[in-house]
Amino acid sequence: MDGAVGRFMFNTHFAFDKNGVRFDSSRSIFTPLKPKQFYLTTGYKELAMIMGDTEESFRKTSKLINHIRCQPENITPHRTLHDQTQKEGAELIECLKQKADDINRDNFTADGVCINPEISRGDEPISIPMERIRKAISECNSCYNPIELMNNPVICEEPSETVNITIDDVTPKRQKDTRQSPKVTEHGRKYVHDTLCHIEFIDKKYVLAGDCTKTCLWLLSAFLLHNSLFGKRLQIFIDGHRALNAAIVKHFEWYKNMQIILDWFHLCKKFKEELSMAMKGRALRNAVLEEIMPLLWHGLTNKGSALK
Amino acid sequence: MSKYKINVTINLVECDEEANDNPMELEDGSYQYTINGDAGESIDDCEKAVLSTAYPAIRDAIGRHMEKVSKKKS
Numbered sequence: 001m002d003g004a005v006g007r008f009m010f011n012t013h014f015a016f017d018k019n020g021v022r023f024d025s026s027r028s029i030f031t032p033l034k035p036k037q038f039y040l041t042t043g044y045k046e047l048a049m050i051m052g053d054t055e056e057s058f059r060k061t062s063k064l065i066n067h068i069r070c071q072p073e074n075i076t077p078h079r080t081l082h083d084q085t086q087k088e089g090a091e092l093i094e095c096l097k098q099k100a101d102d103i104n105r106d107n108f109t110a111d112g113v114c115i116n117p118e119i120s121r122g123d124e125p126i127s128i129p130m131e132r133i134r135k136a137i138s139e140c141n142s143c144y145n146p147i148e149l150m151n152n153p154v155i156c157e158e159p160s161e162t163v164n165i166t167i168d169d170v171t172p173k174r175q176k177d178t179r180q181s182p183k184v185t186e187h188g189r190k191y192v193h194d195t196l197c198h199i200e201f202i203d204k205k206y207v208l209a210g211d212c213t214k215t216c217l218w219l220l221s222a223f224l225l226h227n228s229l230f231g232k233r234l235q236i237f238i239d240g241h242r243a244l245n246a247a248i249v250k251h252f253e254w255y256k257n258m259q260i261i262l263d264w265f266h267l268c269k270k271f272k273e274e275l276s277m278a279m280k281g282r283a284l285r286n287a288v289l290e291e292i293m294p295l296l297w298h299g300l301t302n303k304g305s306a307l308k
Numbered sequence: 309m310s311k312y313k314i315n316v317t318i319n320l321v322e323c324d325e326e327a328n329d330n331p332m333e334l335e336d337g338s339y340q341y342t343i344n345g346d347a348g349e350s351i352d353d354c355e356k357a358v359l360s361t362a363y364p365a366i367r368d369a370i371g372r373h374m375e376k377v378s379k380k381k382s
Contacts (some may be wrong), residue, residue, distance in 0.1 A: 003370070006363055010371035013382040025378040070363035 002084075004043030006069040007076050040084060048076070049085050058082045096208075097215065100222035108221055112251035120231035122257030126158040144298055152299035154259075159202065162233040163224070166198040166263065167216065169244060195244075201229060213244055217251040234258040239266040267296065312373075318358060320348070331361040337372065339365040 001008065012026035026032065031039055047068070052061035062078035107116040114121070133156055137146045174190040195216035197208040208223060210216030224230050234255065238244055240262045252258050262270070271289065279285045288307075295304040323342065331341040341361040347353035 001370075003367075005366045005370065008367040008371055010375045010378075012375075012378045015382050023382055025382050029378060029381050030374075070360045 001041060002038040002044050002076055003041035004047050004069070006071045007038065007074055040088070045088065048081060049088060053081060053085050058085070093209070093211070096219060100219045103222040103226050104218065107225060112217055112221055114254045119225065122231065122233070122255045125155055125233050125257050125259075126161045127155045128158050142298070144300065148300060148303070149298055153301075154261075154299055157233050157235060162201075162235050163229050164200040164235050164237070165220070166200075166237045167213075167220075167244065167248065168196055168239055169213070169241060170194045170196055199223065201227075201232070213247045217247065221251070230255070232257070236260045237263040239263060240270060264297075268293065271296075318362065320354065320358075322348075331364055333364075333368070337368065339368070 001010075012024070012030065014024040014026070015022050033039060044065075048061060048065050052065060055061075056064070058078040058081050062076055062081045065081075066072075066075040107119060108114055130150075133150060134146070137149055142149065171191045171193050174192045193212060195210050195213045197210070197216050197220050199206045199208065199220070206223065208216060208219045210219055224234075234252065234257065236248060236258065238248065238260060245260060248260060271292070272285070275285045275288055276282075279288065292304050292307055295301075295307070325342050327344040327347075328340075328342045331339045334340055339361050341357055343353065343357045347357060
């Protein structure tokens, strides 16, 4: 076994008669293992994976855990830790998918369309009371006209009735097992596609990860249903990627109380890029940016469009 | 269903024995590590010595216990 206390082995027992093995404790009492495979304890997974290689490299984590466990010999090599973590991750994703399938069965079609009439389709969005908005604006000491600020077409949604969801594609380069060739061409590169979904409701947070957008949205539906969050406003923040936007719109087309917002980071990025193409010189671009970004931050889109 | 009791005692006592390089397993299954006088009076060295004695002892104790469980059920 590989545990938080170290890596070691112990003997198991079996009983047999003329008909063969009648009892094998390595399969009946303990988890059956393949040759050279170690049983990983919960403590080990917490140490080596949750607090280990999800934060640091396999090499560094392997060194650290073997040091902590005072294990100068029979150590857990970093390659083994890599394989263990990959296997654990695959099993975890499979388990999550299975759980999502169980939750979503009889409630959603494969495309995410709700078929259960008892699930809320989302009511009208609930806004923060005007009084509170007015009070907040007055406390802001803003140089903008309060009436213009309150005329923002995007509602100030009530946080206790809103689920904030951030969805983003993460596509890192797939690492090779060995570094054979120093020359890596752009076309020769292989990427790992993951879609991450960060869900926030009041003070609770959760992160879902899927191998594609469709899987991630399927997990998201199961998560929202399981936590009785359908009926709340779904405020979805994305990076402006059109395929992702289209997938979300299609998946939640049955749900009324949902809005997709381009997140602030990508809005700034997009503005910088577009203005760089449209304007000659960094100084001019930055001057316009300095003027337009505060307007957009305050939701004064009409004023932003009218800017000359 | 039987219960299991866990006992842990760690003693640091003065002795006249030769210092060891590593913890040694004794006949009764316990582990002993004799360190020199300077290390015995240093907090850092004591911590290191106690941990390097305790971890193999824990591994051995769990291994022995699991073997007994395996044999008992067989």
